[in-house]
Amino acid sequence: MSACRYNADMTATLSPEQIAALCRPSAQPVRIRIVEETGSTNADLLAGLPMLAGPTLLLAKHQTAGRGRAGRTWLSAQGKSLTFSLAWKFGVPVHALVGLPLAVGVALAEALAMFNIDVKLKWPNDLLYNGRKLAGILIESAGAGSVPHDVSWAVIGIGINMSLDQSVSEHIGRPVASIPWMAELDQNTLMAGLLSGLADALVQFEHEGLAAFTGRWNSLDAYAGQVVTIIDNGQVVHEGIGAGVDGIGRFLIDTPGGRVAVMAGDVSLRPREA
The missing domain is CATH 2.30.30.100 (SH3 type barrels.)
Incomplete structure (x- = not known):
């Protein structure tokens, strides 16, 4: 998949139709929604799970109440970061989703590598670029109702920094990664690559479990031997x-x-x- 570039505001040309057209077969069933602003894409999808007919991606151009792990706030800036969540239905019970954040981290790292963005993984749910945090993962799971018991939903929230300025690092209290040229990539192509990588991984995770990802995760471990x-x-x-x-x-x-x-x-x- 090629990474075209353009000079406009990166969020201006995001299109569900263009993203879908660029996706691989595993991601074709995903319904793609893009909103100008919301509090939390994870919260929105969790609230709407009973109404979802299938896998759904919700991307917000601006997120005002993003959440990270352990109740932390996830800061983002319009036009300088990607914030989205993917609701995915698994044919396995909730307890079988242990280790899913590691599989998602592998999927994102491998998808970003297609755009010449080489990242490392920090356990349990961060992606690092040059030792600084580039992306975070927050997964919230829920049963799919009382019957059947062997079906569950996962809402996978992802925030990716691209060209955040120093003020964000100061607010967070630690440095974050900045890849200004990443915001110049064609964002429909980038999102299609990320969504396709995630869909491929989630299908594999359901059938093979974490075992299919541990070796790949360890090869990307930011702190191996340190x-x-x-x-x-x-x-x-x-x-x-x-x-x-x-x-x-x-x-x-x-x-x-x-x-x-x-x-x-x-x-x-x-x-x-x-």
């Missing part, structure tokens, strides 16, 4: 060498006392400060 810390409620609870993820999505860290497997929860992974 000294990292695990922080819980502001306190360092583990420190050691990052060793990737295991078959159920736990982060592995080799400490002086042996290998520890960490579940996501609300803990934070950080490189040890020099």
Whole structure:
């Protein structure tokens, strides 16, 4: 898929029809909606799940109440970031979706690589570019009703920074990635690539589970072989060498006392400060 460029406001020419026309077959069933502004695309799709007939992508040109992991706020800027959510129905129960954020991270990284954007993955749900946060993932799941029990929905929220300025980094309190030329890419082509990569991955995840993604995730691990810390409620609870993820999505860290497997929860992974 080629990455054409244009010089207009990146959100001005976004078109559901053009995105759909560029998508691979796995993404063709997805209904694509684009709105000028909303609070949270995840919240909108979660509220509308009972009315959805099939997979739905909701993209907001401006999001005023974006949410990140552990209740954090996700800041975005119109024309300088992409904020969208994908509601996807799985033929498996909710508990089978453990590890889905890792699979989504792999899908996004592989899709961005098609546009010569090389990213690394930070467990459990971030994409880094040159060591700075480029994108975040928030997945919220729900059962599809009382019957059948083996069906569930996942609403996959994604925020991608492209050309955010220093003021956003200052507000967040840590540096974020900035790729100004990314905002100059044809956004319909970019979104089609991302949606197609996600759809391919979600189909594979339903049939093969996390096992199909762990090796790929580990090859993209930002902190493989590096000294990292695990922080819980502001306190360092583990420190050691990052060793990737295991078959159920736990982060592995080799400490002086042996290998520890960490579940996501609300803990934070950080490189040890020099």
